[in-house]
Amino acid sequence: MAKKFDFHVNGKPVSVSLDNEETPLLNILRNELGLMGTRFGCGLEQCGCCMVLIDGQPEKCCAKPVWSVAGKKITTIEGLGTPERPHPLQQAFIDEQAGQCGYCLSGIIITAKALLDKNSSPTRAEIAAALDDNICRCGTHNRIMRAVAKAAVQMRAGTTP
Amino acid sequence: MNAPLPGPLADNPSLDRWVSFPSPGKVGIGTGRVELGQGVLTAMAQIAADELDVAMARIVICSGDTERTPNEGYTAGSQSIQFGGVAMRQACADVRALFLDQAAKIIGCQATELSIRDGGILRKNAPTGQDYWTLAGAVNLAVKATGSGPRKSVADMKRIGESSERLDLPDKIFGKAVFIHDMVLPGMVHARVVRQPNPGASIGAIDEQAIKRAAKAPVEFVRHGDFLAIVGNDETAVDLAGAAAVNAVTWQNVETPTALQAEASWLLQRPWIDRVFGAPESGGGQGRQRFEATYSRGYLAHASISPSCGLAEYRDGHLTVWTHCQGVFPLRAALMKTLGLEASAITVHHVQGSGCYGHNGADDAAADAAIIAMQMPGKPIRVRWRREEEFVYEPKTPAMIVKVHALLDDAGKPTDWTQEIWSGTHNKRPGAGGVLLGAVALPNPPPEPPPNDVPEANGGGATRNAEPLYDIAAKRIVHHLVTETPVRTSALRSLGAMPNVFALECCIDELAERVGQDPVQYRLSITADKRARAVIEKVAAMAGWKAGAPGGAGHGRGIAFARYKNRAAYSAVVVELDVDEEIRLAHVWCATDAGLVINPDGVINQLEGGIIQSASWVLKEQVRFDNGVSSIDWETYPVLKFSEVPEIDIELINTKDEVPLGVGEVTAGPTAAAIGNAVSHALGARIRDLPLTRERIMASLLKA
Numbered sequence: 001m002a003k004k005f006d007f008h009v010n011g012k013p014v015s016v017s018l019d020n021e022e023t024p025l026l027n028i029l030r031n032e033l034g035l036m037g038t039r040f041g042c043g044l045e046q047c048g049c050c051m052v053l054i055d056g057q058p059e060k061c062c063a064k065p066v067w068s069v070a071g072k073k074i075t076t077i078e079g080l081g082t083p084e085r086p087h088p089l090q091q092a093f094i095d096e097q098a099g100q101c102g103y104c105l106s107g108i109i110i111t112a113k114a115l116l117d118k119n120s121s122p123t124r125a126e127i128a129a130a131l132d133d134n135i136c137r138c139g140t141h142n143r144i145m146r147a148v149a150k151a152a153v154q155m156r157a158g159t160t161p
Numbered sequence: 162m163n164a165p166l167p168g169p170l171a172d173n174p175s176l177d178r179w180v181s182f183p184s185p186g187k188v189g190i191g192t193g194r195v196e197l198g199q200g201v202l203t204a205m206a207q208i209a210a211d212e213l214d215v216a217m218a219r220i221v222i223c224s225g226d227t228e229r230t231p232n233e234g235y236t237a238g239s240q241s242i243q244f245g246g247v248a249m250r251q252a253c254a255d256v257r258a259l260f261l262d263q264a265a266k267i268i269g270c271q272a273t274e275l276s277i278r279d280g281g282i283l284r285k286n287a288p289t290g291q292d293y294w295t296l297a298g299a300v301n302l303a304v305k306a307t308g309s310g311p312r313k314s315v316a317d318m319k320r321i322g323e324s325s326e327r328l329d330l331p332d333k334i335f336g337k338a339v340f341i342h343d344m345v346l347p348g349m350v351h352a353r354v355v356r357q358p359n360p361g362a363s364i365g366a367i368d369e370q371a372i373k374r375a376a377k378a379p380v381e382f383v384r385h386g387d388f389l390a391i392v393g394n395d396e397t398a399v400d401l402a403g404a405a406a407v408n409a410v411t412w413q414n415v416e417t418p419t420a421l422q423a424e425a426s427w428l429l430q431r432p433w434i435d436r437v438f439g440a441p442e443s444g445g446g447q448g449r450q451r452f453e454a455t456y457s458r459g460y461l462a463h464a465s466i467s468p469s470c471g472l473a474e475y476r477d478g479h480l481t482v483w484t485h486c487q488g489v490f491p492l493r494a495a496l497m498k499t500l501g502l503e504a505s506a507i508t509v510h511h512v513q514g515s516g517c518y519g520h521n522g523a524d525d526a527a528a529d530a531a532i533i534a535m536q537m538p539g540k541p542i543r544v545r546w547r548r549e550e551e552f553v554y555e556p557k558t559p560a561m562i563v564k565v566h567a568l569l570d571d572a573g574k575p576t577d578w579t580q581e582i583w584s585g586t587h588n589k590r591p592g593a594g595g596v597l598l599g600a601v602a603l604p605n606p607p608p609e610p611p612p613n614d615v616p617e618a619n620g621g622g623a624t625r626n627a628e629p630l631y632d633i634a635a636k637r638i639v640h641h642l643v644t645e646t647p648v649r650t651s652a653l654r655s656l657g658a659m660p661n662v663f664a665l666e667c668c669i670d671e672l673a674e675r676v677g678q679d680p681v682q683y684r685l686s687i688t689a690d691k692r693a694r695a696v697i698e699k700v701a702a703m704a705g706w707k708a709g710a711p712g713g714a715g716h717g718r719g720i721a722f723a724r725y726k727n728r729a730a731y732s733a734v735v736v737e738l739d740v741d742e743e744i745r746l747a748h749v750w751c752a753t754d755a756g757l758v759i760n761p762d763g764v765i766n767q768l769e770g771g772i773i774q775s776a777s778w779v780l781k782e783q784v785r786f787d788n789g790v791s792s793i794d795w796e797t798y799p800v801l802k803f804s805e806v807p808e809i810d811i812e813l814i815n816t817k818d819e820v821p822l823g824v825g826e827v828t829a830g831p832t833a834a835a836i837g838n839a840v841s842h843a844l845g846a847r848i849r850d851l852p853l854t855r856e857r858i859m860a861s862l863l864k865a
Contacts, residue, residue, distance in 0.1 A: 037336020
């Protein structure tokens with residue numbers, strides 16, 4: 001018997017009907033809503049490829065049952081910016097060429113957004129501590145941390161009255 | 162008489178495989194090299210833009226496609242630019258020359274009077290009204306390359322040598338559907354394979370009801386011999402079913418590796434094939450001293466961030482496969498054998514996956530999809546491995562033992578060097594040294610090729626970098642190719658070079674220490690190779706290296722050097738670190754001579770990646786067995802975290818040399834050895850076995 005779940009993704013209301021209310025949010029985003037930016041990495045909430053913001057908090061969604069996000073506001077990488085209007089983090093990742101294979105980047109950028117939302121001038125150690133929730137296997141860590149620090153500078157400049 | 166064509170161009174001489182003009186204003190380039198996260202396609206576009214005189218934005222790249230691109234074998238061994246890039250340069254230069262000839266004919270002048278600016282033909286710098294696209298209909302590119310088109314001189318290059326932004330990164334940063342995992346074909350169904358635990362294991366019982374209950378949505382079974390898969394429309398359902406099947410399917414003739422077999426020392430008890438390379442034994446002269454030391458490293462996983470994925474569709478007698486593997490043509494050949502199809506009945510397309518760092522599960526996932534597709538004609542099949550499946554079934558890099566026997570002169574310098582190696586093969590690539598994983602479970606599986614390793618002509622496998630580049634009168638390699646390993650082993654970034662360079666560069670430090678010499682000075686005293694000396698001197702200067710800096714109080718620094726395969730890039734690395742119970746990397750400096758650099762920032766990105774990945778191997782990584790592979794996720798196989806990564810400074814030298822040299826693997830060995838040497842400097846005690854775990858550090862502290 002299908003059940004209906006309502007929530008918001010990137011500012012838009014979404015309603016899905018599912019037989020299995022344990023279906024992970026990640027599979028909903030990718031297979032029902034066609035939002036492929038949130039990646040599957042492990043299905044075990046370990047690697048951070050599937051990081052999204054749920055009511056502003058960074059959370060891995062590969063094992064998060066859909067019933068648990070009913071009524072919540074979800075932001076994915078697609079909700080941050082576009083090539084025409086990039087989020088400062090996305091621009092900084094391009095400026096720093098902070099990627100190799102790029103598979104981990106969606107999750108990393110989401111984690112970084114959550115960090116910058118609560119700490120506008122993080123130190124390298126604070127950035128590293130936040131990103132320890134994500135795995136990068138290619139060894140792009142230093143570029144990624146530089147990009148986050150750069151985005152922080154730009155976001156502070158952008159919000160200065 | 163032209164110089165011989167670059168290898169890949171000689172193998173694929175028809176120019177239309179390399180360059181095309183598909184539509185006005187666009188230039189198509191085809192390369193057999195594929196994007197693995199190393200930025201190779203951006204570099205290829207830079208090369209083509211320079212040699213064809215067109216803007217980067219005009220270039221449309223097709224890579225790794227059995228229908229359209231050159232067959233360049235595997236994208237592996239840091240050879241894409243060194244060979245494939247040089248081939249691309251020459252192909253483009255030949256095409257440019259053909260167009261200039263055609264333009265000269267039409268305009269009625271000498272080709273030497275013409276030049277090209279962004280695809281437009283100029284005569285004495287003035288537009289002629291002709292361009293690549295107006296001429297394209299009259300220039301036949303289905304002709305063989307001659308190698309006669311003049312390549313740009315280094316001084317004339319504009320794009321080559323420039324840090325162009327990676328073409329593929331924006332889509333990844335904006336979360337576009339760029340990976341094979343994101344592909345959706347009309348009518349596609351999802352599949353998971355119930356993996357045969359080992360070759361020869363056969364299915365006992367299948368509790369279909371338990372699997373279907375777990376799925377909570379309709380799934381069906383596809384069985385062919387001992388190959389069993391679960392297929393369904395809903396990915397969540399096949400995921401649940403696949404996980405349930407691990408316990409709901411029983412197997413006979415199961416063999417699982419034991420904890421003891423995870424240790425490199427286990428190799429010494431196995432049968433092996435002896436291979437000896439190099440100078441004959443000198444027997445050791447009078448007054449000479451002998452130094453021996455044994456180093457080891459356990460099994461490592463590629464541990465790609467995403468499990469492997471493959472798509473396939475069998476329709477109207479033709480099989481189409483989408484894969485993120487390193488070689489679409491070798492995969493097609495392996496699929497022909499496995500499925501009994503002709504080459505003309507199979508098309509293989511490369512689609513990007515996550516970084517693979519060598520032969521991981523990519524080929525096997527594609528084969529899984531192909532095997533299922535053959536059983537379900539007309540249905541596009543998507544197989545995505547489970548995380549645990551990737552860790553357990555991907556080919557591992559083999560454990561290795563490396564024993565150095567050195568004879569020394571009265572000044573303590575080596576005069577005779579034997580590097581003795583015990584290792585399983587680094588080459589189980591399908592078709593070359595192994596077979597596709599799924600194929601082993603089919604009825605009448607293809608025979609396993611006889612034990613072999615990567616040929617010396619390709620840089621060797623276990624023997625890679627086993628010969629020191631230093632000036633030593635007699636050098637030889639004794640390779641014991643262990644023919645039975647507890648798990649399938651194959652190529653991981655740098656193959657045997659990491660353990661070999663770790664062994665020989667740690668040994669060089671031990672020899673320097675014996676005679677009270679500084680490690681930098683000692684190295685310089687035994688090498689005349691100017692490029693080797695240059696990177697060693699450069700990195701020492703970058704790091705502010707001071708001879709005789711005191712160690713032993715938990716803070717140390719170490720240096721190491723290698724020229725990859727003794728014929729590619731030169732790299733020297735200095736590591737500074739602190740040790741108490743664990744190792745904390747503080748800073749890494751690296752100087753590299755990779756010859757002609759196409760994209761400096763891209764090269765630095767690769768070198769950084771190599772340093773960090775090698776540091777991760779050395780500090781943290783070993784695949785464990787316990788009644789099966791027990792390293793099954795990121796908690797049981799931890800890798801270096803953001804908070805554990807050191808600051809890294811890299812400088813490139815000799816970047817305008819005529820010949821480019823690959824860089825993806827060069828830092829693996831020197832980083833490992835520099836960490837080993839820095840730990841020894843910090844502790845006053847040598848640890849010769851990798852990884853450098855807390856247990857090994859504590860044991861060495863107790864001994865010291």
